[in-house]
Amino acid sequence: MDEKAKKPRMQTFHADDMILKEGEVSDSMFKILSGSVAVFNRYGEKDEHLIGIYSKGRCFGELNVFSDLPCIYTAVAYNDVLVMRVTGDSLEEFIATNARNVIDIMQNMAHTVRMMQKNIEFLIDDFSQKEDEEQKKKDEVRSKIMQYTNPMNYPLANLIHTNVRV
Numbered sequence: 454m455d456e457k458a459k460k461p462r463m464q465t466f467h468a469d470d471m472i473l474k475e476g477e478v479s480d481s482m483f484k485i486l487s488g489s490v491a492v493f494n495r496y497g498e499k500d501e502h503l504i505g506i507y508s509k510g511r512c513f514g515e516l517n518v519f520s521d522l523p524c525i526y527t528a529v530a531y532n533d534v535l536v537m538r539v540t541g542d543s544l545e546e547f548i549a550t551n552a553r554n555v556i557d558i559m560q561n562m563a564h565t566v567r568m569m570q571k572n573i574e575f576l577i578d579d580f581s582q583k584e585d586e587e588q589k590k591k592d593e594v595r596s597k598i599m600q601y602t603n604p605m606n607y608p609l610a611n612l613i614h615t616n617v618r619v
Contacts, residue, residue: 461539461547466530471496473514473528478521480540482514484547484557488534496527504568506531512554512561518544525565 463486466472473479475496483490485507492504492513504526507513513528518541539547548555 459543459546461537461543464536464538466534466536468530468532470530471527472530472536473517473524473526475525475527476523478523479514479517482512482518482539483528483536484512484539484554485509486535486537489531490534491529491531493527493529496529510557512557515558515561516565
């Protein structure tokens, strides 16, 4: 393998440049050297969600170098940003250069896990609320059906039934 490919490389992005795209496979993670990066779920969609704005020293996209799965978020340059791009091939050099990089990666992975757990909790709450609303609607319909099928709610109908002899 080319020695150059084993080394992390610097890369510059300008405001609004897309660095990572949710749903696409990437072989790179990044460490911000200057500037800021906005991280989103469902970027550009009506239910877009800003996860956070990361700045100097923060790593992002680290899951990309550890798996072949699609990105779990979109990262967009918030302003002019200089990053160190790290691939699976250059990860060892990235770590050997500065052991602090391992801690940065682990902290970001822990943050990602916490964020995903919070999102799961929000989803469970939303489903529970929707289930409660659906149950309330079902109970209301059931109550109306019982009201309309109970002869005691219709005194005239009750009179007709009691006066009819067979």
